[in-house]
Amino acid sequence: MSVAFIDFETTGLDPDRHVIWELAVIVDGVEHCWQQKLNVGQLVAADPVSQKMTRFESRYHATTALTVANSLGGGDRFSELTQGRHLVGAIPSFDEERIRRQWVERFGWPTAGFPWHYHIVDVEALAIGALAAQGWRVDPPWESEDLSRALEVPMISDADRHTALGDARWAKAIHQAVMAMAVRPLTDPG
Numbered sequence: 006m007s008v009a010f011i012d013f014e015t016t017g018l019d020p021d022r023h024v025i026w027e028l029a030v031i032v033d034g035v036e037h038c039w040q041q042k043l044n045v046g047q048l049v050a051a052d053p054v055s056q057k058m059t060r061f062e063s064r065y066h067a068t069t070a071l072t073v074a075n076s077l078g079g080g081d082r083f084s085e086l087t088q089g090r091h092l093v094g095a096i097p098s099f100d101e102e103r104i105r106r107q108w109v110e111r112f113g114w115p116t117a118g119f120p121w122h123y124h125i126v127d128v129e130a131l132a133i134g135a136l137a138a139q140g141w142r143v144d145p146p147w148e149s150e151d152l153s154r155a156l157e158v159p160m161i162s163d164a165d166r167h168t169a170l171g172d173a174r175w176a177k178a179i180h181q182a183v184m185a186m187a188v189r190p191l192t193d194p195g
């Protein structure tokens with residue numbers, strides 16, 4: 006399965022006002038993580054609660070962030086890394102909506118579709134299905150910690166939580182734990 010484990014940190018929850026500032030993509034076992042340079046308006050619009058949660062002040066490196074503000078940046082790195090792949094993350098709809106907006110701002114609406122595969126995978130939903138198959142009933146609203154514990158996947162450390170790479174690694178670990186339960190391919194007739 007061709008997948009890309011992803012996570013972004015943003016300046017807030019409102020896609021109309023808030024933007025991505027940190028991206029992590031793990032493909033074929035290689036971790037990629039970078040930050041995008043924010044302009045003054047984006048910094049002013051940032052939600053203080055999100056800034057605190059993602060430890061923006063201590064982690065954002067304005068001098069080394071890619072300087073193409075609010076674009077995909079880095080040779081359209083995200084598009085290259087995720088070409089044809091399923092995006093896999095914890096609630097990746099949040100991340101995908103934001104990267105779509107960036108993509109459209111830069112390139113316009115893609116008549117041939119976005120570079121990544123349109124079918125995105127939420128590892129929390131995967132985990133619930135896998136746990137159900139093992140007899141665990143997960144009542145909403147659930148905590149990510151509980152899913153992690155039941156799957157025997159270490160939870161992200163406090164230091165790494167709400168960092169793009171820490172969260173992408175956790176999504177990968179949950180995905181791997183679920184896929185490790187699989188025995189034969191779905192296309193196997195027998």
Ligand SMILES: [Mg+2]
Pocket residue numbers: 012013014167168169172
């Ligand atoms: Mg995150």
